[in-house]
Amino acid sequence: MISPRQFFTEKLLxxxxxxxxxxxxxxxxxxxxxxWLSEIILQQTRVEQGWPYYERFIQHYPTVKKxxxxxxxxxxxxxxxxxxxxxxxxxxxxxxxxxxxxxxKFPDQYEQIKALKGIGSYTAAAIASFAFxxxxxxxxxxxxxxxSRYFGIETPIDSTAGKKQxxxxxxxxxxxxxxxxxxxxxxxxxxxxxxxQQPLCGECVLRKKCVxxxxxxxxxLPVKTKKLLIKKRxxxxxxxxxxxDIYIRKRTDSDIWQNLHEFVLIETAxxxxxxxxxxxxxxxxxxxxxPFEIDRVSAxxxxxxxxxxxxxxxxxxxxxxxxxxxxxxxxxxxSLNNYAFPKTITTFLESNHLQLF
DNA sequence: AAGCCGGGGGG
DNA sequence: CCCCCAGGCTT
Numbered sequence: 001m002i003s004p005r006q007f008f009t010e011k012l013l014x015x016x017x018x019x020x021x022x023x024x025x026x027x028x029x030x031x032x033x034x035x036w037l038s039e040i041i042l043q044q045t046r047v048e049q050g051w052p053y054y055e056r057f058i059q060h061y062p063t064v065k066k067x068x069x070x071x072x073x074x075x076x077x078x079x080x081x082x083x084x085x086x087x088x089x090x091x092x093x094x095x096x097x098x099x100x101x102x103x104x105k106f107p108d109q110y111e112q113i114k115a116l117k118g119i120g121s122y123t124a125a126a127i128a129s130f131a132f133x134x135x136x137x138x139x140x141x142x143x144x145x146x147x148s149r150y151f152g153i154e155t156p157i158d159s160t161a162g163k164k165q166x167x168x169x170x171x172x173x174x175x176x177x178x179x180x181x182x183x184x185x186x187x188x189x190x191x192x193x194x195x196x197q198q199p200l201c202g203e204c205v206l207r208k209k210c211v212x213x214x215x216x217x218x219x220x221l222p223v224k225t226k227k228l229l230i231k232k233r234x235x236x237x238x239x240x241x242x243x244x245d246i247y248i249r250k251r252t253d254s255d256i257w258q259n260l261h262e263f264v265l266i267e268t269a270x271x272x273x274x275x276x277x278x279x280x281x282x283x284x285x286x287x288x289x290x291p292f293e294i295d296r297v298s299a300x301x302x303x304x305x306x307x308x309x310x311x312x313x314x315x316x317x318x319x320x321x322x323x324x325x326x327x328x329x330x331x332x333x334x335s336l337n338n339y340a341f342p343k344t345i346t347t348f349l350e351s352n353h354l355q356l357f
Numbered sequence: 358a359a360g361c362c363g364g365g366g367g368g
Numbered sequence: 369c370c371c372c373c374a375g376g377c378t379t
Binding site (some may be wrong): 358359360361362364365366367368 | 369370371372373375376377378379
């Protein structure tokens, strides 16, 4: 009698060889730089969303040395719209580390790989297995889901105990000599068959021994405990125009959108308008006594982030003298496309044809 | 251990 | 409206 574990591994590999038709540009890739790039881009990101970014990065930076030598702003600009911008910062740091310490040759040992910025246990295992066929099992959202259902494991995957339990199990299941193929198989299987919603249990090659299916636990697995609280925030953006220039700054606070740019921001506790901003004294610290003219006020914009709902309004004003606004710099409006902005700002810019993108 | 970091797609 | 996505870092 074949064990559930052996059944699992064999059926998964068989499914991959005979049925799996999922196609990605980096699939079967052996170049560690390309694998790494794809893995960074795909962290918490759908394949369909990351795909065009991957193509663009490979076009611009065919080698890790090229990426390491690129100006920060150019790289952030290329990353614009993808989200989780710390990934971009860490990616640049890692590229420069690889260039400086390893002479541009990607490290081929797990510990060295994992020590690079932005590379955690998942990404290290992915690179180690795909590029170097080292025996490290990947543990991502797909693997958590497939394992929790097939083995009927109800330990929360967002707990320390869960991560340890699933990590150990995943490593035990890994066929040592087939790590690349197996890792690819289980992730594709999770994405194509054992999906979060409406999984294809009717045609699943594991159904005979799937605990969740037999115990009708499929919709309840995997278990997650933490629920997130969503805050509302209100951003009033002043587009302060002086001749052909406009004020912007780079966001550096420990907050969202680090390393991206923005216009003059006045954050308020609730919805506001230019009159309220003036009478509350919020304008004074920014413009001082500089007279200004209100050109127009945008419709409200809304953007949903993981932990926050951002309500934005853009107020366009003109000054005849250029005040010194602390933290902000005056740049030509025509140069805005050299800077990376958060989605809500690019959406605004595009909607107003203020900028060609 | 818990919280935070984007944006998009689907139910 | 909710959840999830080839997760990792900070506190």
